[in-house]
Amino acid sequence: MCGIVGYIGKKQAGPILLDGLSRLEYRGYDSAGIAVRGKRGVEVVKSKGRLALLVEKTDGGKSLDGTVGIGHTRWATHGVPNETNAHPHCSADKNVTVVHNGILENYRELRQKLAANGYKFYSETDTEVIVNLIDYYYKKYKAGPVDAIARFMQRARGAYAIAVMFRKYAGAIYVARKDSPMIVGVAEGEAYVASDVPAILKHTRTVYYIDNLEMACLTRKGVSFYNADREPIDKEAVTVEMDASAADKEEWQHFMIKEIHEQPRAVRNTFDRYVQDGKVDFSEAELTEEDLRCKHIVITACGSAYHVGIVLQYVIERIARVPVRVELASEFRYRDFLFEPDTLVVAISQSGETADTLAAVREAKAHGVKTLAVVNVQGSSIAREADRTVFTVAGPEIAVATTKAYSAQLVVGYLLALELARVHGAVDGTEYTRLLSEVASVPDKIAAILSDISSYQRFAAEHVNMHDVFMIGRGIDYAACMEGSLKLKEVSYVHTEAYAAGELKHGTISLIEKGTVVIGILTQSGVYEKTASNLEEVKSRGASVVGITFEGHALGSEIASACWTVPVIDERFAASLLVVPLQLVSYYMSVQLGLDVDKPRNLAKSVTVE
Ligand code: F6R
Numbered sequence: 320m321c322g323i324v325g326y327i328g329k330k331q332a333g334p335i336l337l338d339g340l341s342r343l344e345y346r347g348y349d350s351a352g353i354a355v356r357g358k359r360g361v362e363v364v365k366s367k368g369r370l371a372l373l374v375e376k377t378d379g380g381k382s383l384d385g386t387v388g389i390g391h392t393r394w395a396t397h398g399v400p401n402e403t404n405a406h407p408h409c410s411a412d413k414n415v416t417v418v419h420n421g422i423l424e425n426y427r428e429l430r431q432k433l434a435a436n437g438y439k440f441y442s443e444t445d446t447e448v449i450v451n452l453i454d455y456y457y458k459k460y461k462a463g464p465v466d467a468i469a470r471f472m473q474r475a476r477g478a479y480a481i482a483v484m485f486r487k488y489a490g491a492i493y494v495a496r497k498d499s500p501m502i503v504g505v506a507e508g509e510a511y512v513a514s515d516v517p518a519i520l521k522h523t524r525t526v527y528y529i530d531n532l533e534m535a536c537l538t539r540k541g542v543s544f545y546n547a548d549r550e551p552i553d554k555e556a557v558t559v560e561m562d563a564s565a566a567d568k569e570e571w572q573h574f575m576i577k578e579i580h581e582q583p584r585a586v587r588n589t590f591d592r593y594v595q596d597g598k599v600d601f602s603e604a605e606l607t608e609e610d611l612r613c614k615h616i617v618i619t620a621c622g623s624a625y626h627v628g629i630v631l632q633y634v635i636e637r638i639a640r641v642p643v644r645v646e647l648a649s650e651f652r653y654r655d656f657l658f659e660p661d662t663l664v665v666a667i668s669q670s671g672e673t674a675d676t677l678a679a680v681r682e683a684k685a686h687g688v689k690t691l692a693v694v695n696v697q698g699s700s701i702a703r704e705a706d707r708t709v710f711t712v713a714g715p716e717i718a719v720a721t722t723k724a725y726s727a728q729l730v731v732g733y734l735l736a737l738e739l740a741r742v743h744g745a746v747d748g749t750e751y752t753r754l755l756s757e758v759a760s761v762p763d764k765i766a767a768i769l770s771d772i773s774s775y776q777r778f779a780a781e782h783v784n785m786h787d788v789f790m791i792g793r794g795i796d797y798a799a800c801m802e803g804s805l806k807l808k809e810v811s812y813v814h815t816e817a818y819a820a821g822e823l824k825h826g827t828i829s830l831i832e833k834g835t836v837v838i839g840i841l842t843q844s845g846v847y848e849k850t851a852s853n854l855e856e857v858k859s860r861g862a863s864v865v866g867i868t869f870e871g872h873a874l875g876s877e878i879a880s881a882c883w884t885v886p887v888i889d890e891r892f893a894a895s896l897l898v899v900p901l902q903l904v905s906y907y908m909s910v911q912l913g914l915d916v917d918k919p920r921n922l923a924k925s926v927t928v929e
Contacts, residue, residue, distance in 0.1 A: 328509025333380025671699020
């Protein structure tokens with residue numbers, strides 16, 4: 320949440336900052352601002368709303384003179400989205416200028432302390448407290464920027480990534496972080512800072528990952544790093560291999576539809592990375608047979624990644640016969656969880672920065688429980704803190720609503736289920752090979768669904784006025800409903816609920832009335848007829864029913880006004896196919912309604928606050 324960029328070099332900073340922010344806009348887009356240091360000192364320009372307004376206001380950044388600057392795109396936490404609350408923030412005398420991502424939890428107490436020392440505040444933000452606290456320490460101890468920032472870090476509670484400019488240090492940008500992402504990039508005679516790699520990829524591939532409670536000073540001559548005790552530390556640069564075009568929209572209208580269509584590749588690349596010679600090989604992740612011999616699995620994650628966990632609970636228990644619990648990371652971290660002996664905690668996260676999932680990993684580690692992360696972003700906090708990390712190979716995901724990362728996470732989970740089954744003796748060699756070839760068929764089957772999208776477009780066009788949708792199914796079908804329902808809600812703002820089909824009549828069926836849309840998923844053989852009966856029940860109460868099932872199993876027109884089919888696959892892997900029609904319906908519904916598909920209201924990708 321919130322995107323930060325910074326540049327110091329010989330080129331004009333404004334256009335570079337705005338270009339970087341445009342690649343981080345998925346992190347927050349309710350306001351934006353840049354501060355550039357020129358001959359006249361620091362000049363700050365901000366605007367409420369999308370970045371395009373700031374681009375217009377600054378003539379693409381060219382109206383600001385100077386070769387050093389910092390920028391920010393905001394997802395509001397403290398204070399409404401307006402120009403005053405937008406970053407960068409400056410101390411009253413412009414001694415210190417800051418952009419910040421994260422939440423300063425003890426900002427009220429610190430604000431009082433500063434007010435008692437004569438500081439006045441113009442905004443409602445916690446960031447202004449950071450600016451003034453750094454200014455206060457800088458002036459009180461007169462020991463320079465690193466000392467002032469280190470003192471701020473000692474007092475701050477919460478998460479932050481900050482980039483700071485000091486009036487007296489014209490040739491430097493200082494940065495620090497705790498629990499919010501931040502990377503530093505270097506090139507000849509210049510240095511960059513950003514919340515995420517795509518923001519600087521067109522300038523450099525040489526990056527440093529700043530660890531928690533570390534600081535850095537960026538100058539044109541290079542970057543120095545410090546620990547929280549203000550001591551210089553050495554860091555190794557990493558060469559990023561990410562494909563720069565992956566973060567471009569190319570000919571597609573939106574990132575979401577591009578990423579939906581990238582799913583076959585994301586799944587295939589992930590599969591190929593961990594399957595060699597007909598066997599799953601997690602040795603790259605240092606996942607050992609001993610790890611896999613665990614007796615219990617706890618999957619923890621948020622949002623769509625949590626829905627992956629729900630699917631995997633069914634898949635792992637059915638294939639490997641190892642008991643699985645799935646916990647929302649935001650609940651898990653505070654519930655004083657009772658860990659069974661021999662538990663493996665699996666944390667799933669696209670960004671690798673989700674605050675609650677990161678906290679869940681720490682909670683498990685604090686109890687001496689082994690952690691395995693399934694993460695898409697190299698160098699991210701969860702990837703670095705978990706004991707083992709398996710990377711999904713989905714490439715950068717820019718649309719706020721996840722699609723290809725979800726699909727890649729499922730595949731890692733299937734491979735994990737197979738490995739657990741092998742180690743626990745739950746499958747023989749023949750069944751292992753058969754199941755693996757079923758997983759290998761997922762990319763082509765997703766591609767087959769994507770080759771004809773007309774029914775989903777038509778459905779969206781015909782239902783543009785619908786306002787309540789229920790998605791029902793049992794087992795893995797229900798898990799797929801959960802993800803489909805979230806997708807529709809977040810990009811089209813249509814109210815939907817995913818319901819376990821058998822649970823509907825315990826209350827919620829009272830909401831069904833003439834015309835209510837009910838999408839029923841029926842791929843699980845043991846419960847197909849039961850879900851079909853539940854659809855009959857809602858149909859007889861006036862619902863308009865749509866079915867999703869395997870080819871050859873379509874519901875008759877006496878129950879469903881439409882029935883979408885997906886290619887046949889081992890039913891335990893059905894979620895990978897079922898989610899695709901639901902993603903497409905959500906996307907086309909959003910387009911029909913003229914909404915901002917890639918940046919839905921109130922949302923941001925990478926939720927780094929709790
Ligand atoms: C929904 C969506 C979110 C994320 C959730 C976790 O489309 O993208 O629900 O799945 O915020 O994010 P990660 O996977 O980055 O931990």
